[in-house]
Amino acid sequence: MAVSFLDLNKQYQTMKAEIDAAIATVIADGTFIKGPHADRFEAEFAAYQRVGYCIGCANGTDAIEMALEALDLPKGSEVIVPANTFISTSEAVTRSGLKVVFCDCDPEDYTISIEGLQDKITAKTSAVIPVHLYGQPCDMEAVMQVAGQHGLKVIEDSAQAHGAEFRGQRVGTFGDFGTFSFYPGKNLGAYGDAGVMVTGDAALAEKVRKLGNHGRISKYDHEFEGRNSRLDGMQAAILSVKLRRLDDWISQRIAVAEAYYDALSGVGDLVLPARRQGTRHVYHLFVVRTSRRDALRSHLSERGIESGVHYPKALPKLQAYAAYGQAAEPFFANRADAQVLSLPIGEHMSLDDVQEVAAACIEFFRGAGNPF
Numbered sequence: 001m002a003v004s005f006l007d008l009n010k011q012y013q014t015m016k017a018e019i020d021a022a023i024a025t026v027i028a029d030g031t032f033i034k035g036p037h038a039d040r041f042e043a044e045f046a047a048y049q050r051v052g053y054c055i056g057c058a059n060g061t062d063a064i065e066m067a068l069e070a071l072d073l074p075k076g077s078e079v080i081v082p083a084n085t086f087i088s089t090s091e092a093v094t095r096s097g098l099k100v101v102f103c104d105c106d107p108e109d110y111t112i113s114i115e116g117l118q119d120k121i122t123a124k125t126s127a128v129i130p131v132h133l134y135g136q137p138c139d140m141e142a143v144m145q146v147a148g149q150h151g152l153k154v155i156e157d158s159a160q161a162h163g164a165e166f167r168g169q170r171v172g173t174f175g176d177f178g179t180f181s182f183y184p185g186k187n188l189g190a191y192g193d194a195g196v197m198v199t200g201d202a203a204l205a206e207k208v209r210k211l212g213n214h215g216r217i218s219k220y221d222h223e224f225e226g227r228n229s230r231l232d233g234m235q236a237a238i239l240s241v242k243l244r245r246l247d248d249w250i251s252q253r254i255a256v257a258e259a260y261y262d263a264l265s266g267v268g269d270l271v272l273p274a275r276r277q278g279t280r281h282v283y284h285l286f287v288v289r290t291s292r293r294d295a296l297r298s299h300l301s302e303r304g305i306e307s308g309v310h311y312p313k314a315l316p317k318l319q320a321y322a323a324y325g326q327a328a329e330p331f332f333a334n335r336a337d338a339q340v341l342s343l344p345i346g347e348h349m350s351l352d353d354v355q356e357v358a359a360a361c362i363e364f365f366r367g368a369g370n371p372f
Helices: 008-013 016-029 035-049 060-070 087-094 114-120 140-150 202-211 233-243 246-264 293-302 319-324 351-367
Strands: 053-057 078-082 099-103 125-128 153-157 177-181 195-199 286-289 340-343
Touching: 008 016, 016 035, 016 233, 035 053, 035 195, 035 233, 053 060, 053 202, 060 087, 060 153, 060 177, 060 195, 060 202, 078 087, 078 114, 087 099, 087 319, 099 114, 099 319, 114 140, 125 140, 140 153, 195 202, 246 286, 246 351, 293 340, 293 351
Parallel strands: 078 099, 078 125, 125 153, 153 177
Antiparallel strands: 053 195, 177 195, 286 340
16 A cells, blocks of 8 residues: 555664563563563553553453443443444443434534533433543543533544544543553554453542452452453553553644644645643544545555545444434434544654655545635
8 A cells, every 4th residue: 555544564674672572571481461561561551641540351342341340330321422433442341231322523623522421311320431632632621511510421432543532631641430441453552352440539549440350359369250361461561561652652743733734724625623722632432524535545546545434424324223212313424424534644654655645645636626
């Protein structure tokens, strides 16, 4: 491909010696499950997040499920989730014996609509899961205000937003829990599945730490039935190496995004991502919108440029949620899913790559008879 969407091998080559040494150390130590490497990364990520506690687990979906369980929400109560996110957010709710209720997203930045959130709150609502989608922070001041007014618990799904900030505070640290995924394609990605929960509450931290380790702290002292969801030493050691580079990678992503803004402003009917004052958008994805999404994507592919669609169906329109009857709601999310397109972004890209993508987009819209 002329411009790839993601290039993890290129990333690996920039730190090959450190990654290889970290892996070799774990093998030599034999500390494959939890252990000192997991402990170290948890401490490092807690410090990076500026939060009291970080608890590792097997993946980001488990992180949400365990956070929900630790909050001891009433069985069958309602949890509000934005309609435009990956299914892991909503399936964690239903698999926890709770009812998911979808609300709309903001049409400018795709994060949870505060008006939509307020509209869906009922006497049965127990929690809300705002998603910092694409690396864009939600309006956490408004979310926390609404949650406080209605006595709701808040779990921040920060799977796409490592290092993102709202008014100088790291996302994931406003609510009762912040959950993170380290799926390989994330801004901070492992070489397999991994996740964490962060919280400022010592009691909640102890509870989820036990919950993910069969309800125990010591080897055979099981206080309750838990589950097996632990951060393994190999992934932790790799993440420690990568965490030291995360802010540099974010800076590179921001530079790529700024170049896109400069090159694509006013091109065709492209709607570029909103830039909110007082936030640090970390651009896990650079998502544009156009009425000719599929044709533009084909045009880019013909020129060797990879792109993505996140996500092709809003959650209420999935077969998994057909019985909910929310596919017909007049959500912006239920319309925008046919128009969103993720352009390539990442530290693997040069500014020349950006210009190549931009030139292909401009060529497409000029060919469509739009001189913009």
